[in-house]
Amino acid sequence: MHTELDKLTTARSFVDTTCTRCGRCEKGCAFLKAYGTPGEIARKIRDIPHDQWPNPFECSLCGLCGAGCPESLRPDEMFLEMRRTREKAGALALKPYAPVLNFEKRGDSERYSLIKLPEGGDTVLFPGCALPASRPKTVRRLFQALQGTMPDMGVALGCCMKPSHDLGRTEFFEERFGRLHDALVAAGVKRVVTTCPNCQKVFSLHGGAISTTTAYEMLADSGFAPSIIDGGEAVIHDPCPQRYDGAIQDAVRTLARRSNIKIAEMENTREMTRCCGEGGMVKFVRPEFADRWTDQRRMESQESRMLTSCAGCTSFLGGPVAVDHVLDVLFDSKPRFALKGPFASIVRLKLKRWFQKTIS
Ligand code: SF4
Ligand code: SF4
Structure with missing residues (x-):
């Protein structure tokens, strides 16, 4: 079994030996401008303790450095391993992340979660956390549109745990996402339809036997035609x-x-x-x-x-x-104002009740 350190050592030495230090990826990235090319960072961290490393929590894990790399490197994977190593060493302070971790905790809680699948169905809409908390009307209208082409579609309200994943909280992520995964499988879910790019990424990387697609692909493939024409x-x-x-x-x-x-x-x-x-x-x-x-x-x-x-x-x-x-x-459902704090929580609970009533 690979330890966090093994994985980091492998990623680090690959970046160190493959990166030509051409500097192409530094363009536009404040993190790389501050700390050097991925190759330079890989060399630097080889011989120094993790508390003296360039701080991997300052990298957005956006992957742009890899997308433009002539050597096809994926430096963001090394930066994620650096995060995991630090977390494993107990060097991750969670306090600054309290707002997002509380949001994640709420999405993962029994109070806000729901899995409801009609008899004979095997596919659920998984709208994630941000969309239900900011756009409940959009979620309802989307579900109705998808149901039009798939009447036995169900819903799964929950959190994909991407914040903990990206903070390198590997054990925590695996335990919580694993619990969601097992609950979906036990309910008979074979496919999730996502709306959020982060949920999509988590399910496609960690969903195992559960396949995934997006609401955008389903709507486009089904020939969905919006009743309101934007025209802009x-x-x-x-x-x-x-x-x-x-x-x-x-x-x-x-x-x-x-x-x-x-x-x-x-x-x-x-x-x-x-x-x-x-x-x-x-x-x-x-x-x-x-x-x-x-x-x-x-x-x-x-x-x-x-x-x-x-x-x-x-x-x-x-x-x-x-x-x-x-x-x-x-769906002509742009929110008139941003839903925040307790209002966002209330609308999520109301949305959950709507799904409980709507799906028989
Ligand atoms: S673009 Fe690739 S090879 Fe060039 S510095 Fe960045 S990671 Fe290294
Ligand atoms: S993943 Fe994004 S933020 Fe991180 S080093 Fe690459 S380009 Fe910069």
């Missing part, structure tokens, strides 16, 4: 966890076109998309690095409206520039 213009912002998922990116563009939106591509798109600033929860420990990503992406939009498929990206990028979630556009 937008640039597409691809969420970074899905930078290699061309089919999901295509589906989002197809759906936007069906709303008669004239879409344009941003300077850095698809595989080369940029983080919105939320990645890796860097905002809690090195806000200026996270803000750099947000500012860059807003600038790249050139003041055009952005359209995305991630509730997190929508709220991180929104404010000074217009950003819409593609599902809000399709």
Whole structure:
């Protein structure tokens, strides 16, 4: 069995020996600009204790460095192993992450969770945490649209535990996600339909026998036609966890076109998309690095409206520039104001009750 240290040693030495230190990945990344190329970091951490390493919790784990690397390296995997090693050594302070960990805990709790599958069904919509807490109307309308093509579709409300995964809390993540996975299997679920890029990534990497697809692909493939036609213009912002998922990116563009939106591509798109600033929860420990990503992406939009498929990206990028979630556009359900604190909790509980009543 590989220990955390073995995995880090393997990743570190591969990056050290393969990285040519060309510096291409440093462009735009405040973390690499501060600490050096991935190869330099790999060499540096070889001989020094972990408390003197460049802080891996300041890397957004966005994967952009790998997407543009001529050597096809994936430095973000090494930075995640560095996080895991530090966590294993007891050097991860959880306090700065309290807001996101409390959100995760709520999503994972019995009070907010639900698995409901009609007889004969094997597929559930898994809307994650952020969408139900910010857009309950969107979730309801999406579910009804999906039910139109799949009447025995069920729902699973819960948390995919991506924050703990990205903080390197491996044992905790495996225990909690494993519990969710086992509950889904016990209920007869064979496929989950996600809306959130983070849930999609977790289920595709750790879902085992449970297969996964996205609501965007299902809607696009079923010929779904929105009843409201937007008719405006937008640039597409691809969420970074899905930078290699061309089919999901295509589906989002197809759906936007069906709303008669004239879409344009941003300077850095698809595989080369940029983080919105939320990645890796860097905002809690090195806000200026996270803000750099947000500012860059807003600038790249050139003041055009952005359209995305991630509730997190929508709220991180929104404010000074217009950003819409593609599902809000399709279902004419854009929230009139941001739901926060106890209001977000109440709407989640109401949504849970709606599903309990709606699915027989
Ligand atoms: S782009 Fe690749 S080879 Fe060049 S410095 Fe970055 S990780 Fe190293
Ligand atoms: S922030 Fe993104 S581009 Fe920079 S090192 Fe981390 S994964 Fe790579």
